[in-house]
Amino acid sequence: MMSVLATCLGYPRIGFERELKKALESFWSKKTSAADLQQCAAGLRRRHWSLMKQAGIDHIPVGDFSLYDQVLDTAVMVGAIPARYRAIKDPLVRYFAMARGLQESGEGMDVPALEMTKWFDTNYHYIVPELASKQTFALNASKLLGEIDEAETTGGGLRPVLLGPVTFLLLSKMEQGKTKGLTPLAFLDQLIPMYEQLLALLAEKGIQWVQIDEPCLTLELDDQAKAAYRTALTRLAACPGRPRLLLASYFGALEDNLPLAAGSGFDALHVDLVRAPDQLDAVLGALPATMHVSLGLVDGRNIWRTDLDAAHATIRKAVEMIGPDRVMVAPSCSLLHVPVDLAGEQKLGSTMKSWLAFAAQKLNEVRVLADAAGSLTPSGQPFLDSRAARANRLASPMVRNSHVGERMRGITEALFRRTSPFPARAERQRARFRLPLFPTTTIGSFPQTGAVRSARATWRAGTLPVPDYDKFLKEETRACIAKQEAIGLDVLVHGEFERNDMVEYFGEQLDGFAFTENGWVQSYGSRCVKPPVIFGDVSRPCAMTVEWSTYAQTLTKRPVKGMLTGPVTILQWSFVRDDQPRQDTCLQIALALREEVVDLEQAGIKMIQVDEPAIREGLPLRRREWKDYLRWAVDAFKLATSGVRDDTQVHTHMCYSEFGDILEAIAEMDADVISIETSRSRMELLGDFVRYQYPNEIGPGVYDIHSPRVPTKEEMADLLISAGKVLPATRLWVNPDCGLKTRGWPEVQAALRNMVEAARVARRQF
Numbered sequence: 001m002m003s004v005l006a007t008c009l010g011y012p013r014i015g016f017e018r019e020l021k022k023a024l025e026s027f028w029s030k031k032t033s034a035a036d037l038q039q040c041a042a043g044l045r046r047r048h049w050s051l052m053k054q055a056g057i058d059h060i061p062v063g064d065f066s067l068y069d070q071v072l073d074t075a076v077m078v079g080a081i082p083a084r085y086r087a088i089k090d091p092l093v094r095y096f097a098m099a100r101g102l103q104e105s106g107e108g109m110d111v112p113a114l115e116m117t118k119w120f121d122t123n124y125h126y127i128v129p130e131l132a133s134k135q136t137f138a139l140n141a142s143k144l145l146g147e148i149d150e151a152e153t154t155g156g157g158l159r160p161v162l163l164g165p166v167t168f169l170l171l172s173k174m175e176q177g178k179t180k181g182l183t184p185l186a187f188l189d190q191l192i193p194m195y196e197q198l199l200a201l202l203a204e205k206g207i208q209w210v211q212i213d214e215p216c217l218t219l220e221l222d223d224q225a226k227a228a229y230r231t232a233l234t235r236l237a238a239c240p241g242r243p244r245l246l247l248a249s250y251f252g253a254l255e256d257n258l259p260l261a262a263g264s265g266f267d268a269l270h271v272d273l274v275r276a277p278d279q280l281d282a283v284l285g286a287l288p289a290t291m292h293v294s295l296g297l298v299d300g301r302n303i304w305r306t307d308l309d310a311a312h313a314t315i316r317k318a319v320e321m322i323g324p325d326r327v328m329v330a331p332s333c334s335l336l337h338v339p340v341d342l343a344g345e346q347k348l349g350s351t352m353k354s355w356l357a358f359a360a361q362k363l364n365e366v367r368v369l370a371d372a373a374g375s376l377t378p379s380g381q382p383f384l385d386s387r388a389a390r391a392n393r394l395a396s397p398m399v400r401n402s403h404v405g406e407r408m409r410g411i412t413e414a415l416f417r418r419t420s421p422f423p424a425r426a427e428r429q430r431a432r433f434r435l436p437l438f439p440t441t442t443i444g445s446f447p448q449t450g451a452v453r454s455a456r457a458t459w460r461a462g463t464l465p466v467p468d469y470d471k472f473l474k475e476e477t478r479a480c481i482a483k484q485e486a487i488g489l490d491v492l493v494h495g496e497f498e499r500n501d502m503v504e505y506f507g508e509q510l511d512g513f514a515f516t517e518n519g520w521v522q523s524y525g526s527r528c529v530k531p532p533v534i535f536g537d538v539s540r541p542c543a544m545t546v547e548w549s550t551y552a553q554t555l556t557k558r559p560v561k562g563m564l565t566g567p568v569t570i571l572q573w574s575f576v577r578d579d580q581p582r583q584d585t586c587l588q589i590a591l592a593l594r595e596e597v598v599d600l601e602q603a604g605i606k607m608i609q610v611d612e613p614a615i616r617e618g619l620p621l622r623r624r625e626w627k628d629y630l631r632w633a634v635d636a637f638k639l640a641t642s643g644v645r646d647d648t649q650v651h652t653h654m655c656y657s658e659f660g661d662i663l664e665a666i667a668e669m670d671a672d673v674i675s676i677e678t679s680r681s682r683m684e685l686l687g688d689f690v691r692y693q694y695p696n697e698i699g700p701g702v703y704d705i706h707s708p709r710v711p712t713k714e715e716m717a718d719l720l721i722s723a724g725k726v727l728p729a730t731r732l733w734v735n736p737d738c739g740l741k742t743r744g745w746p747e748v749q750a751a752l753r754n755m756v757e758a759a760r761v762a763r764r765q766f
């Protein structure tokens with residue numbers, strides 16, 4: 001009897017109807033009680049466990065559920081609670097204070113949140129644990145143990161999920177100041193006993209398997225991190241009476257960390273064979289006879305239906321090499337990163353739906369694959385369906401557009417270059433625009449007020465007729481232009497009132513994109529995103545923004561910037577097709593945008609901004625792969641923007657504050673003007689641009705748009721003057737850090753008036 005196990009590494013926790021989001025937000029706004037929130041959470045857990053049980057999952061994850069974030073849960077579990085939160089007595093209030101800050105006017109409580117950052121190369125964000133120089137730990141396993149008790153009623157093979165100690169420390173940071181060169185890894189010896197105690201408690205509960213997530217095993221590790229792994233894994237493996245341990249790696253290949261993982265003394269190793277299929281042979285070859293392999297074959301990062309035949313072939317290979325009893329089938333990583341259930345999609349169409357699998361469907365795929373492990377030629381219905389869907393998708397005219405193929409083949413070197421190099425262009429642009437020194441502008445969006453959002457909602461619902469909606473948007477745009485003129489800005493924008501989201505807006509107008517109704521994925525805490533699905537060749541049936549930009553331009557003599565989202569950002573914030581390289585999809589998007597850029601120019605728009613806020617987050621996890629990625633990312637931007645005349649000014653915008661290691665690529669993008677976020681790092685990062693001698697024009701953000709605070713003219717003038725001392729004043733622009741859509745009009749007007757004043761002050765100095 002074959003006994004390949006069907007397993008799961010983690011399940012989405014937001015709920016099919018985003019129940020968790022709603023429960024969290026109503027608790028935070030004090031509309032409901034903590035008990036209500038806990039009840040909702042418990043209901044979701046119960047539902048997810050029984051779903052997995054029904055799907056026939058043999059190893060059901062427990063403890064992966066979180067009210068906010070699993071890394072924060074781990075910090076709380078090991079007692080890594082920074083001193084400033086310890087005065088908060090209620091554990092739940094303290095937990096959310098760490099996650100999102102706490103401001104209680106009555107009690108004089110005002111603590112900011114811990115830092116938050118991207119979880120590897122996903123769009124999920126985790127809370128960064130903060131350790132003190134005299135950090136001690138104390139185990140509080142109540143959350144995990146409580147959930148195990150709850151789950152016991154489900155009666156499945158429960159597999160608690162722990163974030164492993166080394167990844168936990170590698171993701172942590174030291175508190176500010178007085179830490180004397182200590183790094184979090186220095187606390188490994190104190191941290192390991194928490195895990196040892198926990199394993200003993202889990203053994204007492206009769207737990208058979210524990211999953212220890214160590215995604216950092218897929219990164220390039222220095223010697224210190226490797227040594228930490230050796231210590232941690234050996235010590236955990238040596239725990240007396242412990243449950244069996246599965247070491248979970250995901251998001252990439254183990255590569256030179258394979259010996260560490262295989263030599264860990266653990267009972268199973270999970271590998272990501274979606275991201276890194278080529279590692280299978282090496283993994284099977286390295287596995288000691290005592291170790292199981294967990295084959296991550298169902299994509300936990302994307303929404304496509306699994307090619308069951310290909311996955312089956314991989315399982316057969318493993319079974320033949322090491323025997324069925326040592327093989328498990330699994331998703332490539334936790335299913336946290338995919339939407340909950342395809343069954344809720346009514347509008348996608350049956351063809352499209354037959355190509356997709358969300359979390360619920362992926363569980364079934366895992367089970368089917370495990371069941372078929374003993375068969376050489378599986379022929380059950382699920383395999384027949386998978387084959388049919390695959391054949392249909394491969395041959396579908398929805399996917400391939402010969403016109404796009406032709407254009408892709410027609411791409412030549414010349415399409416990546418502007419006519420003249422920057423200095424010549426700059427001269428022509430100066431002559432054309434005659435802008436003052438320190439020209440002032442904004443990043444694109446202006447406040448999306450309640451009125452704007454509700455007009456959009458009624459238009460979407462069909463209750464606001466299209467001409468009325470149009471009229472409303474034009475009125476908003478007109479008022480926005482008038483306000484910008486009154487403030488005295490030099491270069492204007494139309495305000496982006498017609499856009500809900502900077503990717504969705506374009507995706508909806510491009511061919512090759514589909515939209516789900518309920519394909520929500522957690523981004524952080526209660527925040528969810530609904531990425532578009534890029535399923536086919538991308539093309540642009542009609543102009544997308546020309547009408548808005550030209551309308552705005554008719555209202556003013558000052559230049560109005562056209563406003564587009566860049567190809568890498570559109571790619572990065574979508575679910576991307578898996579039947580061609582990502583870079584090909586990116587170039588297709590770039591070709592479509594190129595047409596838009598050229599159309600804007602022809603319609604009389606003189607400056608065009610192509611936002612690329614996501615270029616940095618697309619960087620591969622391993623540095624070795626950066627160069628290749630940056631090559632095609634830069635190429636895509638250039639392809640999109642190089643079709644215009646020398647005197648048309650191309651802008652770009654990026655909102656992050658780490659540039660040092662990718663500045664060369666940013667310079668190669670060759671935008672005439674780049675606006676960047678700097679105000680939060682007090683313009684320190686301009687240093688990078690100075691060191692690199694960034695050649696083109698640059699607008700360092702002079703105020704933080706993330707806060708309603710109105711910056712003074714003096715502080716912004718100071719920033720500009722200090723920028724003018726390190727970079728040529730003739731190449732500096734004045735703008736906020738990012739778009740203003742989340743702000744209110746009064747503060748925006750006040751802040752921009754001060755900004756314009758600050759530019760005047762700076763002009764007098766140079």
Ligand code: GLN
Nearest residue numbers: 443444445611613655739
């Ligand atoms: N033009 C966009 C806006 O102003 C840019 C947003 C972004 O950088 N994320 O909203």
Ligand code: ZN
Nearest residue numbers: 654655738739
């Ligand atoms: Zn931005």
